[in-house]
Amino acid sequence: MRYEKGHKEQTRQKIVEAASQRFRADGIDGVGVVSLMGEVGLTQGGFYNHFGSKEDLVRESVIAGAGCAIKRLTAKVAASRGEGYRALINGYLSVEHRDQPETGCVAAALSAEMARRPVETKTAFTDGYAEMVELIASTLPAAVRGKRRRSLAMAVFASLVGSMSLARAVADDDLSDEILALGRSAALELVEAG
Incomplete structure (x- = not known):
């Protein structure tokens, strides 16, 4: 049987997307191949x-899930x-996000x-973490500058997760x-205290 060009990549993507959702909903060890x-x-x-292994799929699923959340x-x-940080905080700490972990943030x-997990998987997670911190930093008020911008974004993300x-x-x-x-209030206070 011959498949159309791109079939293998489409199938792979379908597996990654399904795994990403299942891992976030049921945990990595709760999902069998x-x-x-x-x-x-x-x-x-x-x-x-x-x-090559389930761990290869875990790594790709972490990347896909982080991209989805971002x-x-x-x-x-x-x-x-305006006030992008407020929309981000409220969106992250929403009932919808809480009740739908399969489509939410990989970190939470x-x-x-x-x-x-092995270092390669941790590295994929770390890359997603860095992207989320960068997104949060991009929403902070202009008065927050330099190294403080990144450290505040990291603190906000830790509070959200x-x-x-x-x-x-x-x-x-x-x-x-x-x-x-209370999480929303605390994260907003962190930002507004600058």
């Missing part, structure tokens, strides 16, 4: 036509018409797991909502 490949309509054997937040910032979904992680971890919906609200 067999079930993932079944989800995209392929066999386990077909997996090895595209990836694209989503960049759109929120662009639509904000997988940072604890990244600590135990921590708040989202905790909001997802608790069993009480009201407490989760409170964590998101």
Whole structure:
């Protein structure tokens, strides 16, 4: 059977996108190659036509997931018409983001797991982290300059990830909502204190 030109790359991309969502929703170790490949309509054997190992897929999925989250937040910032940091913080610490980890930030979904991954996967995660910090820095008020701009963006991102992680971890919906609200307030105070 002959496939159209680009079929293999399209199939690979389909696997990466499905894996990226599943890893963020269920955790890396919670997703098996067999079930993932079944989800995209392929066999386990077909997996090895595209990836050398599950870790290769994890790495590519981290890159894809980070790109997705950055694209989503960049759109929120662009639509904000000023005070981009406010739109970014509110978008990140939203109920929608909390309830849909599969389409959200890789850091909030997988940072604890990244600590135990090989250095190549950590490097992919680090690159995504740096892009997110850069995005956050680009939204900060003009009065924040130099090295302070990057360090403030890093602090804001840490606050966002921590708040989202905790909001997802608790069993009480009201407490989760409170964590998101307090996280938004704290992140905004960080920025506004400059």
